Amino acid sequence: MPTKKISQRKLGIVLMLLALFVSACSSKADSPSASGESDAPSSGSSGSAAAPSAELPPVKLTYYFPQGELQKDYASVEEAVNQYIQPKLNATVKFMPVVFGDYEQKLNTIVSSGENFDIGWTSNWMFNYESNAEKGAFQDLGELLPKYGADFMKSLPESVIEGSKTSKGKLMAIPNYQVAAKAFGFVIQKEYLEKYNFDVNSIKSFEDLEPFLEVIKKNEPDAIPYFSLGNSFSAIAHGYAGIDNTYYKKGDPDYKLIQLESVPEYMTHTQMLYDWFNKGYIPKDVATANFDETLKTGKIVSYVDWTLQPGGEANIFSHNGGHEVVFVPLTQPEFSGVQPTMTFISRTSKNPERAMMFLNLMNTDSKLFNLMAYGIEGKHYDKVGANTIKLKPEGGYAPDVGWAMGNVIIGYLKEGQPEDTWQKTIELNNTAFVPDIFGFSFDPSGVKTEIANLDAVFKEYDDAVKSGSVDPAVYLPKMVNALKKAGSEKVLQERQKQLDEWLKSKGKK
Secondary structure (H helix, E strand, C coil): CCCHHHHHHHHHHHHHHHHHHHHHHHHCCCCCCCCCCCCCCCCCCCCCCCCCHHHCEEEEEEEEEEEEECCCCCHHHHHHHHHHHHHHCCCCEEEEEEEHHHHHHHHHHHHHCCCCEEEEEEEECCCEEEHCCCCCCCCCCCCHHHHHHHHHHHHCCCHHHHCCECCCCECCEEECCCCEEECCCEEEEEEHHHHHCCHHCCCCHHHHHHHHHHHHHHHCCCCCCCCCCCCCCCCCHEEEEEEEEEEECCCCCCCCCCCCCHHHHHHHHHHHHHHHCCCCCCCCCCCCHHHHHHCCCCEECEEEEEEECCCHHHHCCCCCCCCCEEEECCCCCECCCCCCCEEEEEEECCHHHHHHHHHHCCCCCCCHHHHHHHCCCCCCCCECCCCCCEEECCCCCCCCHHHHHHHHHCEEEECCCCCHHHHHHHHHHCEEECCCCCCCCCHHHHHHHHHHHHHHHHHHHHHHHCCCCCCCCHHHHHHHHHHHHHHHHHHHHHHHHHHHHHHHHHHCC
């Protein structure tokens, strides 16, 4: 969907939207489940299903993982990790970090070339789990996980393992367990809300935010009232339900799927953004600006986020120039599953058993996870509480992407996160609304050409239309027409066919 420019924006969005997953789920490293739920992952500090290392031949594992930006000090962290795992697994690991903007292309090239490597990261939004599993890029973990990852497997709810399977029922990667629910809403700088005495409880929609944006535009010439991200249209907030680009009108007993860009609410929403753009609430360079870099300046007063979760405000503090924020949800939390971040074992791995042992340890041993996620105490972070840390941005290792590495609930809390962040996250996972079609997974293999053509259309139109920087009355019809020519109706029909079959198999239709 995105061009390189959009990929930079996507990087910014990813870091903010998904870094919230970390903040929402980081926990006391060695505490038991405060919720008392039997299906909550345990946070034991030394789980391992590996055989004694003396019985294993030495191996070196290669591990590709994404980063917001490359770190200066991988060497000392890699050394510390290897010193820790070698006695347990008789294995060492070679870090192969890749920035998010390059990750998909890099991994596609590696997989296509048949390069030997062991472990990598996948998701349902980048380096796609389903399609890469379909083309045989990953090892089948159906036997590997129970045999060499039993500790991790036992720590998870059964639904999480089921939710990790492909549309064909195969387990081809393990989840990096974290928050599994999402709520859509605004992120707003606290100082401006207080300065202008604006009541966040009055904000129930985009329209309710406009008076605040008008005040900021009038009185704060150096501030950006609103930065419009490419995902600002919420189907859930406009009366639609669904998952993974499969949407229908809430309450429709036939579950008739729609193309979001064609619904009237989409035009209304983009027209509102265009109006904000013309009023100066949205910056003129929004379609080309790098969100992440702009956020660092501290000038962005408000934007939307899909993952307003417990403890997330503290994480944003370190990304927006040290400004406190307030979350203003517009939707109720909805269960979103575990496929947004997963770890696979490559089909080219020469040591899949040892790779699985390493992943088992990474997801059950808090010391190993914290090493990977945060580095070395005193060098890359300081402890400011029994299980709370303060990162050292100049320490050389602060990737802040533990959510892409393993089970974040066994990791540290970061400074500013409430002590009950973990408990609230588990409760959220357990109580979030579950869509009727949750569990449905679209198999794109029959419409690959059309999907590639649709991606090209989105690359051309999507960012400009969704940012509010162009007139939707002119460009949205062009976009919808281009999508139809590219095969959107065929893809929608295929989705509908597969969904109907799935609904019948579940007795829902």
